[in-house]
Every structure is written in structure tokens, then in C-alpha cells.
Amino acid sequence: MAEFEPVLLANIHQEDSHTLRAYESTGGYAGLKKVLGGMSADGVKELVKASGLRGRGGAGFPTGLKWTFLPKDHPGPIYFCLNADESEPGTFNNRILMEEDPHQVIEGLIISCFATAASTAYFYMRYEYPLAWKRVQAAVDECYAAGYLGKDILGSGYSLDIFLHRGAAAYICGEETGLIESLEGRRAWPRIKPPFPAVEGAFRKPTVVNNVETAACVKQIVDRGAGWFRSIGVPPDPNNPRDPGSFGPKLYCLSGHIEKPGCYEAPLGITVNELIDNYGGGVWRGRKAKAAIPGGISMGLLTADEFDCPLDFAGPGKYGCLGLGTAAVVVIDETVPMVDFLHNSCQFFSHESCGQCTPCREGTSWALKMMNRIKAGKGRLKDLDLLLEIADNIGIIPGTTICGLADGAAWPMKNAIRKFRGEFEEYIKRTNPDGYMETNPVPVLEIIGAH
Ligand SMILES: Cc1cc2nc3c(=O)[nH]c(=O)nc-3n(C[C@H](O)[C@H](O)[C@H](O)COP(=O)(O)O)c2cc1C
Ligand code: SF4
Known part of the structure; x- marks a missing residue:
């Protein structure tokens, strides 16, 4: 190159x-x-x-x-x-x-x-x-x-x-x-x-x-x-006939817990590590990163161990994310509880769903209600599987919605819970020691009250 x-x-x-x-x-x-x-x-x-x-x-x-x-x-x-x-x-x-x-x-x-x-x-x-x-x-x-x-x-x-x-x-x-x-x-x-x-x-x-x-x-x-x-960039993968490659320069937005947040121009295919270290001056305050959003929140999450992920159109998908999206990387440091991250994400998508498609409208608000409950110390381990079931069933990819907003809501849920399950379970057990094994349906009033 x-x-x-x-x-x-x-x-x-x-x-x-x-x-x-x-x-x-x-x-x-x-x-x-x-x-x-x-x-x-x-x-x-x-x-x-x-x-x-x-x-x-x-x-x-x-x-x-x-x-x-x-x-x-x-x-x-x-x-x-x-x-x-x-x-x-x-x-x-x-x-x-x-x-x-x-x-x-x-x-x-x-x-x-x-x-x-x-x-x-x-x-x-x-x-x-x-x-x-x-x-x-x-x-x-x-x-x-x-x-x-x-x-x-x-x-x-x-x-x-x-x-x-x-x-x-x-x-x-x-x-x-x-x-x-x-x-x-x-x-x-x-x-x-x-x-x-x-x-x-x-x-x-x-x-x-x-x-x-x-x-x-x-x-x-x-x-x-x-x-x-x-x-400039990354040629097509010879083993994937559907990959047209990722050519040209790209503007990467780098924000979150980073020393020098900003908009940086780099070739497509730069890794998350390179972006953070060579452009962003490293994770702020000498802390360690826990995770990063690879391309806007709707693309999901990479763990810090996955920061060798190349930021080209095919890269984040190989690490279980939805895609490159807008190439907006948000760094999350080790002090951030993943429950807070997911709660924030669910709030955003529930608020922004336009409401036309039932799986998106109801799925995003149901997920938010569960996250409200988990955050309030009334979570059950069962909720994690329920959240994953919602996430796996809303969006264009499972074929249940008109647009991709629901996929964007689903990916942070899937990635956060699947990649940080231990942390979610620990939080639920610690904050709800008497009820975390509860499997009975949550009373409607409790759901409404928690929201
Ligand atoms: C929920 C949602 C929000 C979107 N927001 C934007 C946006 O703010 N800007 C944008 O260019 N594309 C956005 N897109 C993608 C557009 O639908 C469209 O693919 C894009 O504008 C096409 O331009 P491009 O081919 O130059 O990427 C969004 C898609 C979805 C599903
Ligand atoms: S998937 Fe798109 S069209 Fe359907 S409710 Fe959600 S935002 Fe609206």
C-alpha cells in the first residue's frame, strides 16, 4: 500500500x-x-x-x-x-x-x-x-x-x-x-x-x-x-466471492474514554488498537479498556481482547458484531458496568423506535423494562435469556421488521450479554440475592412500576 x-x-x-x-x-x-x-x-x-x-x-x-x-x-x-x-x-x-x-x-x-x-x-x-x-x-x-x-x-x-x-x-x-x-x-x-x-x-x-x-x-x-x-484499504477476501473489498480512506470518529477524542482519517482496515493507540493517545487516565463500540452503538460491542479487529466492512462481522456501520468507535473503560451500558442502549432504541412494527416497538420497550428492573436490583438470571430471545427475533435479519433499527437495537443486547454474561450474572446475584433464581412471571404492576 x-x-x-x-x-x-x-x-x-x-x-x-x-x-x-x-x-x-x-x-x-x-x-x-x-x-x-x-x-x-x-x-x-x-x-x-x-x-x-x-x-x-x-x-x-x-x-x-x-x-x-x-x-x-x-x-x-x-x-x-x-x-x-x-x-x-x-x-x-x-x-x-x-x-x-x-x-x-x-x-x-x-x-x-x-x-x-x-x-x-x-x-x-x-x-x-x-x-x-x-x-x-x-x-x-x-x-x-x-x-x-x-x-x-x-x-x-x-x-x-x-x-x-x-x-x-x-x-x-x-x-x-x-x-x-x-x-x-x-x-x-x-x-x-x-x-x-x-x-x-x-x-x-x-x-x-x-x-x-x-x-x-x-x-x-x-x-x-x-x-x-x-x-488504499483492504482487497476482497479471495475465499468470499460476496466480498467486494473495502477501499479508500475513511473518517473514524473516536470518542468515549480516550485521551484524544476526535475525527481521524485513516485507510479502511486500520485496527481498533491502532486507532486508539496511534490516533487517540490511548485509553484515558491510564485505565484499561473493557470494550468498544466498533461503528456506532447499533453495531454491537467488541471486548478489549478483540481490539485487533480491522475496521473495514468485513472486519467487525468476523467478531460477532453487526458490521462496520459508521466507523464511530466509542471506547468503554474498565470502570463502566456493562449493565449500565446495556441499559443506556435499550433506553435509546426504545425511545427511537418509530413504532410501526410490533416486534421492534414491543421488543425494544420490553427489553428496556427488563433492564430497568435489573438495574433496580430486581433482576433474575432468566431475564438474560429472555433478553437474548428478544434480540434474536427482532430486525430485518430475522425478517420481522421494516427497517434495520431493530437489528441495531438487538446487536448491543446480543453482544453485551453473550460477551459479558458473567458480569451480568454477578450483578443480578449481588443486587437481588433472594430473587435471582425466580422463574415465575413478573407481576404486571411490578413491570409498570419499574418503568
Ligand atoms: C435506523 C437507521 C438510521 C440510519 N441513519 C443514517 C444516517 O444518519 N445517515 C446515513 O447516511 N445513513 C443512515 N442510515 C443508512 C441509510 O438508510 C442509507 O443506507 C444511507 O444513507 C445510504 O447512503 P450510502 O450508500 O452513501 O451509505 C440509517 C439506517 C437505519 C436503518
Ligand atoms: S423496525 Fe424500523 S420501521 Fe419498524 S418499528 Fe422499528 S424503527 Fe419503525
Whole structure:
């Protein structure tokens, strides 16, 4: 692998890095000019496909492939939604890009829209990001004034409008079809798929949904080429024909009990240990780590013994986690009781479930009630198996829900209990010495009271 040079964060320490003047002074919009000056939409699609770029929003779906799902020669409008909802706990890489280098994102977005023949882009941004909102809007205004947006961009005949849309302040607004429902003015209830957005999305028209970091990668690929992108990261596993590899740079958000929390750019495939030691300055206060979340809380948990896990799209799955997710690593030190961790996680998912699917709505709130009871010293050993039974039966993977929020709720439960069972059992026995072996159903009033 060639020596790694950060590109996504290369500009953020420049003075006024968010302005068009600063962006253009480092070659900004040269890629857009190259694309509009001589490349075809199919040419850009092929370039992105050849790069092996996989979406950075959580699912890791190949970006170029997703674009080819749009109907050919569609007579009506095609829409592009840029997913800037950034709702996964621990994740803030989109915020850094939008606040410090919004033009990089916008250039990537315009190129992506050109490649997919989209005539309108909706920039759907998390409600809680006022500075990002201000800077992205200012950057969009600068683009209109400079002829990078609007009608007949740079005399190419291609026209595009970008509208900013403020998110509705809920985790589920980041799920792509929840986002589309919210954009259309409704409650962000995810849609049953198929049809997927590429066929029927915003306003029932073909729509692409991509993450902010994905758009920034598209800009870098146009500037530097598919070969450059593929020279970074992890090639496909030859023993797994379904593995497309994990190429390119990645923004890792590192937080929790760490000396130097922050957003770091590194090649895909860096291990958790390398991220903590080489970038984060080690676990804080000289303590030991107990566990870490590998890619947002919905991906589950790694134990400290599993920190050799590579943070590429395939890595966390090999350690029993759901996946790489958003690559947001949250370090948990040795002082944190796992009961507290899981209680916190269950509170989050129960609160954020949109309520459409019974297994998710009831499963997440039932799990929270049990965790409330365990935390309050009324837990039973039997509850651990019950929690696992819930976790194994909610989500897209067991096929019982519309969207992946329930899988995200299930994985912290599965990993915490299966990887730290001894600690849970010890807590239950210590805090409920007379009742931990109880197997009779818990009286309803006790459940309600505990909640
Ligand atoms: C509950 C839930 C929340 C999500 N939140 C986000 C989010 O905040 N930002 C994001 O880009 N993708 C989020 N996703 C993934 C999106 O549905 C979608 O896969 C992604 O925006 C596609 O972009 P990409 O291909 O560039 O990764 C979420 C998915 C689920 C199930
Ligand atoms: S899985 Fe949960 S969040 Fe997703 S649609 Fe069903 S109820 Fe809503």
C-alpha cells in the first residue's frame, strides 16, 4: 500500500476553510470542471464503480452499483437526497465535513447528481447542526453566484438545484425511506421495500440516497482516479466471492474514554488498537479498556481482547458484531458496568423506535423494562435469556421488521450479554440475592412500576 495521505480532511485546518475562496485556492471545483467539460454521466458512473467505493452511511452498499439501479432513460425527474442526518450515536464525521469543508461535499454532490441525471438535490441535515446548516447554506449560495449551481452549470447544459431541508430530530430520519417520508412532510416512518428508492423514492420518483462522506469520496475519486482509491484499504477476501473489498480512506470518529477524542482519517482496515493507540493517545487516565463500540452503538460491542479487529466492512462481522456501520468507535473503560451500558442502549432504541412494527416497538420497550428492573436490583438470571430471545427475533435479519433499527437495537443486547454474561450474572446475584433464581412471571404492576 502506498504511504497514506489524508485527503478528506486535508483542507480543514486552512483559514476560512469553509469558504469558496479557500476551497478554490487548493484546486476546489477542478473535478467538477473536468466532469462537465468532457465526461459522460456513464463515464462518471463507471469511474465510481471501478473505484470500489462503498457507501459510508452505514450499510456499505457499493455506490456505483446503487446508481445503476435507476431506471434507464427515465422521462421524469430523478432526485438525489444527501443524507446528512447523522443520527448514529458516536458519529460526527459528516458534521466535521459540513462545518469545515462544505464545498468538498457540495462538489461531490453535484458530480454525483450529474452521474445519476438528477435535476434536484435535497440536502437533508440533522436538526441539531446549526453551524453546519449555516455553512452549507452559505456555500450553496456561493455556488449559485459562481455558476456551479443553477441553470446550465458552467455552460455545460446540465442544470441542478440544491435545497437544504432540516431534519426532524429523530434517529429514524436517517433511515433512507424514513428520510424521504420526512422530506415529503410526513412522520419519518420507513417504507416497506421493495420498491427501493432508486425505483420509487422521493415524491414517488427514482431517487438516490447517499451519505455526506460518500459524496466527498466521489469528489476525491474524480480528482485522483479509481486506481488511487483502490490502492488504499483492504482487497476482497479471495475465499468470499460476496466480498467486494473495502477501499479508500475513511473518517473514524473516536470518542468515549480516550485521551484524544476526535475525527481521524485513516485507510479502511486500520485496527481498533491502532486507532486508539496511534490516533487517540490511548485509553484515558491510564485505565484499561473493557470494550468498544466498533461503528456506532447499533453495531454491537467488541471486548478489549478483540481490539485487533480491522475496521473495514468485513472486519467487525468476523467478531460477532453487526458490521462496520459508521466507523464511530466509542471506547468503554474498565470502570463502566456493562449493565449500565446495556441499559443506556435499550433506553435509546426504545425511545427511537418509530413504532410501526410490533416486534421492534414491543421488543425494544420490553427489553428496556427488563433492564430497568435489573438495574433496580430486581433482576433474575432468566431475564438474560429472555433478553437474548428478544434480540434474536427482532430486525430485518430475522425478517420481522421494516427497517434495520431493530437489528441495531438487538446487536448491543446480543453482544453485551453473550460477551459479558458473567458480569451480568454477578450483578443480578449481588443486587437481588433472594430473587435471582425466580422463574415465575413478573407481576404486571411490578413491570409498570419499574418503568
Ligand atoms: C435506523 C437507521 C438510521 C440510519 N441513519 C443514517 C444516517 O444518519 N445517515 C446515513 O447516511 N445513513 C443512515 N442510515 C443508512 C441509510 O438508510 C442509507 O443506507 C444511507 O444513507 C445510504 O447512503 P450510502 O450508500 O452513501 O451509505 C440509517 C439506517 C437505519 C436503518
Ligand atoms: S423496525 Fe422499528 S424503527 Fe424500523 S420501521 Fe419498524 S418499528 Fe419503525
